[in-house]
Every structure is written in C-alpha cells, then in structure tokens.
Amino acid sequence: xxxxTIATSLLALAIAxxxxxxxxxxxxxxxxxxxxxxxxxxxxxxxxxxVDVPDLGLQFxxxxxxxxxxxxxxxxxxxxxxxxxxxxxxxxLPGREPESILPGSSVVLGRTEGPSLSWGSAAxxxxxxxxxxxxxxxxALESHVLVRGSDSLSDWFAGGANExxxxxxxxxxTELLGSVTVLP
Numbered sequence: 001x002x003x004x005t006i007a008t009s010l011l012a013l014a015i016a017x018x019x020x021x022x023x024x025x026x027x028x029x030x031x032x033x034x035x036x037x038x039x040x041x042x043x044x045x046x047x048x049x050x051v052d053v054p055d056l057g058l059q060f061x062x063x064x065x066x067x068x069x070x071x072x073x074x075x076x077x078x079x080x081x082x083x084x085x086x087x088x089x090x091x092x093l094p095g096r097e098p099e100s101i102l103p104g105s106s107v108v109l110g111r112t113e114g115p116s117l118s119w120g121s122a123a124x125x126x127x128x129x130x131x132x133x134x135x136x137x138x139x140a141l142e143s144h145v146l147v148r149g150s151d152s153l154s155d156w157f158a159g160g161a162n163e164x165x166x167x168x169x170x171x172x173x174t175e176l177l178g179s180v181t182v183l184p
Contacts, residue, residue, distance in 0.1 A: 127144060
C-alpha cells in the first residue's frame with residue numbers, strides 16, 4: 001500500500017467515525033408499511049416516460065435513464081440500483097401534516113421552503129434513511145419535496161447510497177417536478 005492509499009483510508013475512517021458519533025439525532029417518524037419488494041437493477045435502457053397519476057390529478061415526465069420499479073410510483077436509475085426517484089401520496093385530511101408521509105426510520109437533516117409550484121405549496125426535507133431496526137446505520141440519503149395540494153399530500157423523492165448518487169437523483173427530481181402539469 002502506498003502512503004497516499006493509507007492516508008486516504010485513515011481519512012475515510014476518521015470521517016465515518018465523526019459522522020457516526022456526531023450525526024444529528026431526531027425522533028424517527030413511523031414508517032408506512034412497505035408496498036413492494038425491491039427489484040434488481042433494470043437491464044434495458046429506459047426511455048422518457050409520461051405518467052398520469054389520476055389520484056393526484058397530475059401528469060409528469062420521468063427523465064431518460066430511469067425505469068419503473070414494480071407497480072409503485074418509483075423509478076430506479078439504470079446506472080445504479082441504489083438511486084431512486086418517485087412519489088407517494090395520501091389524502092389531505094384535517095389535521096394531517098405533510099410530514100406524516102415521510103418515511104420512517106429516518107433522521108431529518110434539514111428543511112427548506114420550496115420549490116415554488118403552481119399546483120401546491122412545498123417544502124424540501126433532507127433525510128438520512130436508517131437501516132431497519134434502528135441500529136443507526138445510514139442506508140440511504142434522500143431529499144423529499146412535500147406538497148400540500150387542495151385535497152392531497154404528496155412526497156416527491158430522490159435518493160441514493162451516497163452524496164454523489166443523491167446529487168444525480170436530485171437533478172432528475174428537479175427535471176421531473178419541472179414537467180408536472182395538472183390533468184384536465
């Protein structure tokens with residue numbers, strides 16, 4: 001091993017130790033029950049797909065390079081099985097806060113207002129998704145754009161196994177959100 005390789009390894013271990021000991025703590029949000037079993041990475045190149053979500057009254061375009069995972073509103077990158085993009089939603093019942101549809105076993109790292117959308121008010125949450133069982137190990141990093149519509153709550157999300165994957169998935173999510181139109 002070269003000195004550079006050893007130094008890089010030691011730096012990575014130090015960062016991991018700092019992240020583990022100094023990660024922000026928050027009360028985990030209960031997880032909704034899983035709705036599908038993950039599928040392997042798609043083998044074929046996807047095409048741009050236009051999707052109607054009648055329950056939300058919206059239509060959007062999924063960027064090229066993403067393939068639908070099962071029957072849920074989730075797409076996985078053709079480049080990495082750990083990069084995800086999708087939407088979940090629930091009825092906007094009186095007293096129900098948008099945060100109630102965030103995934104469980106997660107830690108909120110930050111919240112910002114926006115993006116500005118014509119079809120609802122939004123806030124963006126950055127999360128660490130923890131392994132099941134609450135052992136504190138980070139399984140994924142995700143960004144969630146929570147939108148309160150007139151009669152629905154929706155969670156538009158992007159995620160990856162690391163910062164680089166999350167950045168690529170966020171770019172795709174931004175493109176997807178920019179394509180959303182209200183169904184006639």
